Amino acid sequence: MYLLLDMTVSAEVIVKGRYTAVPDTVNGIVTTRTVNNSDKTQKSLLNTYRFEIEEIIKGKTSDKTIYINHHYSDTVYVYEEDGSGRVVGTVEVINPLFVEPKEDQSVIVFLSSTALEREYEGATEPFIVGVNDKDELTLYSNGLNEKNTSETFQTYRLKEGYRLSIEMPDFNFEDTVTGKCVSDIVTIIKANQLN
8 A cells, every 4th residue: 555655745735536627727937957058948837727625535625616737748949959048949848648527427636735726736746546436446547657658769750950858757656546435535635644
């Protein structure tokens, strides 16, 4: 149950509920380190979903409706190596861990708050657990060992003579959640709360 314990400790708020709307898309600006180790800016695309809370398992929120950001992609600017600062091209790198949540399916989400009121993001990866009609759980992640088929590098062709290779993270989570009952997981979460 190590994965569940890690998810529990990492999360400020754990709630059961449902995603209820098509997402809004927002661009966040983040700083990243490029190959030449100078700071450059990239655009980060977040899909923000409305979420209706049915039960609070850990933490506190006075709102029954919250918004959850899912990191979808980054637009990476590639600069000329000669130091001129000239942009050679851009590449949209899809987050290999992005999972589109299913609207109106019961889920348990493990969240951290953001700087905005009523807005949250995944506290760890994975952070979504589906609940079926029999109260059995399914862990949602592209980082599970049996699903991890991504290549070590993704290569993008920018224009003649320019290519960008991005090393992809190697994820290998062992799924110790799927098939368990909601009540068993809630008991483990409540027994391991640090606050």
